[in-house]
Amino acid sequence: MTVRLVGDAVFTVDTTDTVLAPGAVEFEAGTITWIGDPRRVEPAAGTEVRDLGGVLMPGLVNCHAHSPMTLVRSAGDGLPLDRWLSESVWPREAKLTEDDVYWGMALGAAEMLSYGVTTTCEQYRHPAPVTEALLDTGMRALYTVAIFDFADAGPDAGWEAMLAGACELFDTADGKEGRLGVGFGPHAAYTVPPEALRAVAAEAQRRGALLQIHLSESAAECRVVLERYGMSAPALLASQGVLDGRVLAAHAVWLDERDRDLLVQHDVAVAHCPGSNGKLGSGIAPLADLLRRGVRVGLGTDGPASNDDLHLWDEMRLAALLARATAGDPDVLSSRTALRLATRGGAEAMGLPVGVLEVGRPADVVRLRTDDPRFTPSLDDAELLGHLVWAAAGDLVTDVWVAGTPVVESGHCTTVDTERARAEVVQRARRLLDS
Numbered sequence: 001m002t003v004r005l006v007g008d009a010v011f012t013v014d015t016t017d018t019v020l021a022p023g024a025v026e027f028e029a030g031t032i033t034w035i036g037d038p039r040r041v042e043p044a045a046g047t048e049v050r051d052l053g054g055v056l057m058p059g060l061v062n063c064h065a066h067s068p069m070t071l072v073r074s075a076g077d078g079l080p081l082d083r084w085l086s087e088s089v090w091p092r093e094a095k096l097t098e099d100d101v102y103w104g105m106a107l108g109a110a111e112m113l114s115y116g117v118t119t120t121c122e123q124y125r126h127p128a129p130v131t132e133a134l135l136d137t138g139m140r141a142l143y144t145v146a147i148f149d150f151a152d153a154g155p156d157a158g159w160e161a162m163l164a165g166a167c168e169l170f171d172t173a174d175g176k177e178g179r180l181g182v183g184f185g186p187h188a189a190y191t192v193p194p195e196a197l198r199a200v201a202a203e204a205q206r207r208g209a210l211l212q213i214h215l216s217e218s219a220a221e222c223r224v225v226l227e228r229y230g231m232s233a234p235a236l237l238a239s240q241g242v243l244d245g246r247v248l249a250a251h252a253v254w255l256d257e258r259d260r261d262l263l264v265q266h267d268v269a270v271a272h273c274p275g276s277n278g279k280l281g282s283g284i285a286p287l288a289d290l291l292r293r294g295v296r297v298g299l300g301t302d303g304p305a306s307n308d309d310l311h312l313w314d315e316m317r318l319a320a321l322l323a324r325a326t327a328g329d330p331d332v333l334s335s336r337t338a339l340r341l342a343t344r345g346g347a348e349a350m351g352l353p354v355g356v357l358e359v360g361r362p363a364d365v366v367r368l369r370t371d372d373p374r375f376t377p378s379l380d381d382a383e384l385l386g387h388l389v390w391a392a393a394g395d396l397v398t399d400v401w402v403a404g405t406p407v408v409e410s411g412h413c414t415t416v417d418t419e420r421a422r423a424e425v426v427q428r429a430r431r432l433l434d435s
């Protein structure tokens with residue numbers, strides 16, 4: 001059946017950033033079939049018409065997240081990256097069961113969907129429960145299986161075993177239900193040895209899969225890589241052949257000129273995580289310069305222990321605020337670009353056809369109500385865009401569709417029992433902290 005959604009305005013985020021006011025989006029079997037002015041074109045007989053008002057826009061795209069970390073939300077506040085990981089996060093994560101991870105991912109998905117994030121690029125261990133939760137919750141996801149080298153913790157914790165698990169998951173689950181992609185997530189150049197990076201990259205490239213890696217996040221980490229290998233992390237990855245395939249680099253804060261040239265040469269995409277980088281005191285990534293060089297950039301929340309939410313609305317605003325503040329120039333990053341980073345930019349960084357409302361694209365659509373002081377007044381399209389970027393937030397999202405399937409209705413996530421997920425996460429988080 002064809003569904004027509006009618007809004008006071010539709011932000012398409014297409015190549016010319018078309019705004020229709022009023023506007024309508026039609027979809028059938030999960031794919032957008034028509035977009036236009038509902039006053040000019042009558043719906044075909046049998047079309048379900050939903051006159052919603054408000055703003056319709058593409059679902060937001062979270063380019064870098066470890067969503068099961070809802071179980072350790074807020075852990076280690078005030079610690080720098082290295083101590084935050086080793087003293088606060090990893091000791092609790094070492095006790096995780098498969099059920100813990102399932103509920104942590106389910107709660108994270110409920111949070112994202114409720115606030116209009118329809119796609120997430122995950123990096124985490126425990127492939128079975130992460131995959132199960134992503135499929136159950138109706139999210140669109142590209143799950144890059146995390147690969148570390150914890151060989152001291154047993155044979156299953158070495159990088160070879162983790163890589164074998166990632167390959168098996170790709171070969172059995174990639175493309176499932178049309179909305180789950182599988183990729184490879186070697187953690188970082190300072191946590192995974194070069195031979196492992198080479199092997200992971202080879203497997204990813206053989207499959208045409210995305211490789212997601214943390215890159216040059218903190219100054220301390222960059223010093224470790226330089227001392228150990230005599231070169232920067234981007235140079236090390238390039239020397240090992242890691243940058244030759246589809247690569248998404250999370251953070252990319254500490255980059256010199258040669259590092260930036262390497263990203264451009266290898267068409268490496270960047271997941272910009274200004275909230276996480278700010279909270280951990282890691283620094284401010286050179287967003288405006290990366291965009292000027294033509295690097296594909298999306299936005300990421302990172303895990304909810306370093307953010308501490310998964311909304312992405314904060315990231316959109318922070319990205320623009322920090323770029324303008326550091327450049328001393330309000331024109332260095334436009335509101336249009338900010339909205340694009342949170343939607344289409346993220347999708348292009350991941351290599352997915354979402355983040356745009358266009359005929360033939362998946363019907364991942366978000367509706368926001370605008371009967372709120374933050375949207376008052378809206379005298380033209382430019383003001384409406386300004387309110388979306390600078391004033392709105394995910395609490396105004398009322399309805400969400402992923403591939404045309406409703407997943408949030410009247411502000412409530414319909415695919416996750418959110419109260420149960422919250423209760424599960426509370427008691428499991430307590431056990432991780434206490435035991």
Ligand SMILES: [Zn+2]
Pocket residue numbers: 064065066214250302303
């Ligand atoms: Zn991360």
